Amino acid sequence: xxxxxxxxxxxxxxxxxxxxxxxxxxxxxxxxxxxxxxxxxxxxxxxxxxxxxxxxxxxxxxxxxxxxxxxxxxxxxxxxxxxxxxxxxxxxxxxxxxxxxxxxxxxxxxxxxxxxxxxxxxxxxxxxxxxxxxxxxxxxxxxxxxxxxxxxxxxxxxxxxxxxxxxxxxxxxxxxxxxxxxxxxxxxxxxxxxxxxxxxxxxxxxxxxxxxxxxxxxxxxxxxxxxxxxxxxxxxxxxxxxxxxxxxxxxxxxxxxxxxxxxxxxxxxxxxxxxxxxxxxxxxxxxxxxxxxxxxxxxxxxxxxxxxxxxxxxxxxxxxxxxxxxxxxxxxxxxxxxxxxxxxxxxxxxxxxxxxxxxxxxxxxxxxxxx
Numbered sequence: 016x017x018x019x020x021x022x023x024x025x026x027x028x029x030x031x032x033x034x035x036x037x038x039x040x041x042x043x044x045x046x047x048x049x050x051x052x053x054x055x056x057x058x059x060x061x062x063x064x065x066x067x068x069x070x071x072x073x074x075x076x077x078x079x080x081x082x083x084x085x086x087x088x089x090x091x092x093x094x095x096x097x098x099x100x101x102x103x104x105x106x107x108x109x110x111x112x113x114x115x116x117x118x119x120x121x122x123x124x125x126x127x128x129x130x131x132x133x134x135x136x137x138x139x140x141x142x143x144x145x146x147x148x149x150x151x152x153x154x155x156x157x158x159x160x161x162x163x164x165x166x167x168x169x170x171x172x173x174x175x176x177x178x179x180x181x182x183x184x185x186x187x188x189x190x191x192x193x194x195x196x197x198x199x200x201x202x203x204x205x206x207x208x209x210x211x212x213x214x215x216x217x218x219x220x221x222x223x224x225x226x227x228x229x230x231x232x233x234x235x236x237x238x239x240x241x242x243x244x245x246x247x248x249x250x251x252x253x254x255x256x257x258x259x260x261x262x263x264x265x266x267x268x269x270x271x272x273x274x275x276x277x278x279x280x281x282x283x284x285x286x287x288x289x290x291x292x293x294x295x296x297x298x299x300x301x302x303x304x305x306x307x308x309x310x311x312x313x314x315x316x317x318x319x320x321x322x323x324x325x326x327x328x329x330x331x332x333x334x335x336x337x338x339x340x341x342x343x344x345x346x347x348x349x350x351x352x353x354x355x356x357x358x359x360x361x362x363x364x365x366x367x368x369x370x371x372x373x374x375x376x377x378x379x380x381x382x383x384x385x386x
Contacts, residue, residue: 016042016085019049021158022385023140024365025147026073030066032366033156038074038147040159041139043087047132047161050099053176055079055155056356056379057368058184059211060304063280064150065369067306070130073148074140077103078184079155080176083167090164098172100183100342102334103151105133105165119333124165127152133163156365158384168338171346177359178352179342181212181379184329186355187341188302189216189278191330193224197274197300201225204268206291207247209278210238212355212378213302215245217276219350222246230272232260235375244354261290270294277301282311285324289313295321302327355379 023038043049056078065075083097093099105124112118124133130148131138139161140147140154154160170179189212193199205221207214210233221229222245231238231247239250249267253260265271271293277285280303288299299322313324332338345352358380360368368380 018042019084019159022362023074023147023157024076024362025142026065026071026075028071029068033075033369035363035365036142038157039141040157040161041141043085043090043161044132044134045088046090046134046164047087048083048090048093048099048164048167049085049159049161050081050101050167051084051159052079052081052155052157052384054081054180054381054383056180056185056381057372059213059280059372060184061150062369062372063304063306070148072142073130073150074154074157074160075150076155076157077101077151077153078180079153080180080183081155081160082176084159087164092164093167093169097169098174098176099167099169100179100338101153101155101160101162102166102168102183102329102338103153104329104334105152105163106333106335107165108335113333119331120328121165124152124163132161133166156382165335168335170339170342174342174346177381177383178356179345180381181352181355182338182341182345185212185379186216186352187332187338188327188330189213190220190341190350191332192276192300192302192327193217193220195331196325196327197276197298199224199226199274202227203273204228204230206230206232206264206268206272206275206288207278208232208276208284208288209303210235210242210247211278214276214278215242215247215355215378217278217302218242218246221274223350228268230264230268245351259287261287264291268293271297273297275299278303280304280306282308285311286313289317289322289324292322297322299324300327301325356381359383
């Protein structure tokens, strides 16, 4: 197999606009596949990494759908033409974590932070012979990308690739946090901090489970009406109250919510979410990726009173095991996906997607790759 020349949006420095240029994409090596990316959507964590990380030049993007273009030696799971979703955490199915029903954090194909492939710690992208680094072992802001076979999931060929790309990260993360991590019960009270795609996915997951009150918290007043379509029953803007929002929540819920979700990426809000839960069984779940201050501070009394704090990575889903059935549930219209797509953009307009998200003017922008 030969290298593939691909139009790619390259980040050359932190916060700098992406530049669309031609990049050489190597053939897949053993345990790898090369994917023709069809659609990719912009996730908040792409922006966080683009603004704060130091590995450049780099190709961001991880929330994507595509078609297998070629397979590496020894690959039997995939064939050319298969429809796939990329995933930022893989599933090897053989490590201790993969064998456990308590975890989805694969020891072999976990979060890749150094901008290289899992298998040989090298890149598959280059410009004029010089390496261009990966992001989250996916790098979907490219016509072609190479991923480990454990970081791709074969899905139904009838599922629309321009829609289901959202299920490869944010939307699944929110649904899974509600269903798998929190296991929301019918009639419960839920509070959600941050009403972006992840927070609204938690909301619709809570609605499906029969939560009686779903309180959305956000500083953007424009999200109030939009959130109702996804199941939010009440809206709180912390800027509209003279008392801390956790006190407001405890007052209007008669002691605190049964479940709270931090979907912002702010460790201070994790403490607030924990304080917003009720004594005895209150559960706070954190999903956000913080830009700054990764340490969480909380008074020990919150835990002595029975509250629990849990982290959620990709909603607890084992990607290869669980995503195909989640796609099928979408096809049966058991939950919304299409409604999260606020913008459809051409690949050459990718920087507009970054601007829309930074300005809080979108949920998900789907970027359509060149045909």
